[in-house]
Amino acid sequence: MAFSYKNGELHCEDVPVKEIAEKIGTPFYLYSYSELKKGVSAYTKALNATGGIVCYAVKANSNLAVLRAIFKEGAGADIVSGGELFRALRAGVDPKKVVFAGVGKTEKEMAYALRAGILMFNVESEEELEVLNEVAKSEGKKAPIAIRVNPDVDPQTHPYISTGLKESKFGIDIEESIKVYEKANNMENIEVLGVHCHIGSQITSISPFVDAAQRVFALIDRLKEAGITLKFMDIGGGIGITYKNETPPSPEELVNAIKDECARRGVKLIMEPGRSIVGNAGIFVTKILYVKKKAEKTFYIVDGAMNDLARPALYNAYHEIKPVREHTTGRIVADVVGPICETGDFLARKRELPLLKRGELLAVMSAGAYGFTMSSNYNSRPRVPEVMVNRDQWFVVRERESYEDLVRGEKIPEFLME
Numbered sequence: 001m002a003f004s005y006k007n008g009e010l011h012c013e014d015v016p017v018k019e020i021a022e023k024i025g026t027p028f029y030l031y032s033y034s035e036l037k038k039g040v041s042a043y044t045k046a047l048n049a050t051g052g053i054v055c056y057a058v059k060a061n062s063n064l065a066v067l068r069a070i071f072k073e074g075a076g077a078d079i080v081s082g083g084e085l086f087r088a089l090r091a092g093v094d095p096k097k098v099v100f101a102g103v104g105k106t107e108k109e110m111a112y113a114l115r116a117g118i119l120m121f122n123v124e125s126e127e128e129l130e131v132l133n134e135v136a137k138s139e140g141k142k143a144p145i146a147i148r149v150n151p152d153v154d155p156q157t158h159p160y161i162s163t164g165l166k167e168s169k170f171g172i173d174i175e176e177s178i179k180v181y182e183k184a185n186n187m188e189n190i191e192v193l194g195v196h197c198h199i200g201s202q203i204t205s206i207s208p209f210v211d212a213a214q215r216v217f218a219l220i221d222r223l224k225e226a227g228i229t230l231k232f233m234d235i236g237g238g239i240g241i242t243y244k245n246e247t248p249p250s251p252e253e254l255v256n257a258i259k260d261e262c263a264r265r266g267v268k269l270i271m272e273p274g275r276s277i278v279g280n281a282g283i284f285v286t287k288i289l290y291v292k293k294k295a296e297k298t299f300y301i302v303d304g305a306m307n308d309l310a311r312p313a314l315y316n317a318y319h320e321i322k323p324v325r326e327h328t329t330g331r332i333v334a335d336v337v338g339p340i341c342e343t344g345d346f347l348a349r350k351r352e353l354p355l356l357k358r359g360e361l362l363a364v365m366s367a368g369a370y371g372f373t374m375s376s377n378y379n380s381r382p383r384v385p386e387v388m389v390n391r392d393q394w395f396v397v398r399e400r401e402s403y404e405d406l407v408r409g410e411k412i413p414e415f416l417m418e
């Protein structure tokens with residue numbers, strides 16, 4: 001376990017969380033290097049045997065040190081913007097292991113990715129395909145592509161993070177995709193390489209993935225009959241993690257369920273995991289500023305807020321909360337809330353927690369994915385530092401922002417200065 005109590009103090013690997021808090025203050029994100037490695041290797045082990053590729057979904061956590069740790073283990077990247085490509089390249093990704101998804105790629109981003117020599121663009125519409133062909137032509141290149149198809153399966157997850165249903169903005173309907181493939185195949189500056197689908201995130205059973213894969217296999221077969229042979233099948237990301245008591249499948253289970261069908265068709269499998277690599281490798285550490293008792297409720301008012309960790313406010317997501325100093329006696333039901341001026345600013349509601357005092361530290365668990373990357377400066381709160389632990393050593397991998405950082409790039413025009 002990357003995060004566990006030793007002598008009554010929560011540790012990340014061999015470092016007491018308290019020690020870091022004392023040195024750099026709170027709040028902050030804290031990542032375990034060994035847990036990150038474990039997360040990647042669960043995928044690389046399962047996929048390497050099949051000749052497949054792990055393309056880590058950079059959106060889940062894009063800190064350069066985190067990316068570097070993941071790429072060092074042999075993974076590539078799934079990116080959705082020029083900014084993510086920039087980060088991935090800066091962290092030393094192999095461009096030949098980069099896939100580029102997203103419904104709104106700009107021409108500038110396409111040109112950037114073409115110059116970088118990425119593995120493939122996951123194209124999401126016919127118009128995008130036409131634009132990509134043009135951009136590739138002006139760059140004197142052939143753009144390698146997969147078409148993102150919409151398998152129309154219900155992943156039984158939160159509606160905001162379901163992406164493979166017919167009514168969603170993502171991908172092209174499977175039926176319609178055949179004619180788009182034919183069109184792509186005849187385009188001068190396009191090279192058809194594969195098929196892509198992504199049905200959603202935090203999926204905790206294997207069947208929606210297998211259903212989606214079956215539909216994609218049927219498409220691969222139909223395309224073959226039409227003379228279009230694919231090399232890659234990218235089944236997206238989405239394996240869930242344990243936030244509370246979920247029991248998600250392992251990467252190996254999923255790969256085993258579909259690898260033979262892939263081999264039979266000669267397609268290599270690509271997976272784009274995000275959350276399942278970094279989610280449980282990170283926590284968010286915050287301090288109790290005030291204990292506020294009202295007639296109805298007790299509030300632990302902490303220095304971390306919805307701008308730092310948006311998931312509870314945005315999806316009503318559950319994150320376990322542990323005291324950094326282990327408490328065994330005295331329980332209370334409390335809301336853990338931040339200083340932001342919004343009722344939705346909470347990290348937990350009606351949560352049974354130990355009786356704690358002002359100044360004590362809390363660890364918000366499973367915060368490594370979609371934590372820092374979704375943070376903002378709302379209420380002019382500087383973004384928090386990120387720290388990585390390797391055994392008994394720790395490293396600040398992103399500094400706390402300063403007030404100067406908050407106003408960087410802002411200007412008051414001359415006419416307002418009079």
Ligand code: LLP
Binds near residue numbers: 370
């Ligand atoms: N590939 C594509 C095309 C995606 O859209 C996503 C996530 C992934 C891979 C990675 O999925 P994962 O393995 O992390 O489930 N902010 C939300 C999650 C949004 C996911 C968006 N797409 C949250 O905090 O739950």
